[in-house]
Amino acid sequence: MNIVLIGYMGSGKSLIGSALASILEFDYIDLDDYIENQEKKTISEIFDDKGEIYFRKQEHTYLKDVLQKNDTVISLGGGTPCFAGNMDLIIEAEKVKSIYLQTSLEELTHRLLSERSKRPLIAHLTNEDDLKDFIRKHLFERSFYYNQSDIKVQTDQKTVETIVTEIRSKLF
């Protein structure tokens, strides 16, 4: 089985994914890291040099690669399920469980304000209110895709340990 973590930027996909993989003794892939390794550039460099459309094309190709793995926890990027039919690919993939990490607008804004620089879509939003307005609208648009996940887990005010335990109990 593969486990795919879905959610908005800052929802904890990367943090929770690696912890979940180590508890389950699964392999771990962060799709953004995988893309950076394959392209030999950071995500920001890819956006700057080649643009978002190129990034989404590569993201789609590499998603198909990683879905072929077995017993792997895969943390997606926040936009992955929302482009190129990727959510349908995840739904139709054999033995894949998708988990939506749901995080409040307030918590996402708080987490992302200090971590904007490596996220090209929000790097320019230096003002907290502007960032919050952007996330509110963007999250609303993306929720259509996120809500197609098999399992949903709220992450606000929960430790990594609590979230991992909750995911395990919903999975098995």
Ligand SMILES: Nc1ncnc2c1ncn2[C@@H]1O[C@H](COP(=O)(O)OP(=O)(O)O)[C@@H](O)[C@H]1O
């Ligand atoms: N449950 C949590 N409690 C506290 N901090 C968290 C939690 N989940 C994520 N974070 C923090 O929020 C930031 C974004 O997490 P990250 O795993 O990079 O999110 P994503 O991969 O979904 O964009 C990181 O600094 C991370 O340590």
Ligand SMILES: O=C(O)C1=C[C@@H](OP(=O)(O)O)[C@@H](O)[C@H](O)C1
């Ligand atoms: O939401 C998005 O479109 C993106 C999210 C990022 O991943 P995280 O969700 O891990 O920040 C990364 O893939 C890229 O910056 C685009």
Ligand SMILES: [Mg+2]
């Ligand atoms: Mg991440």
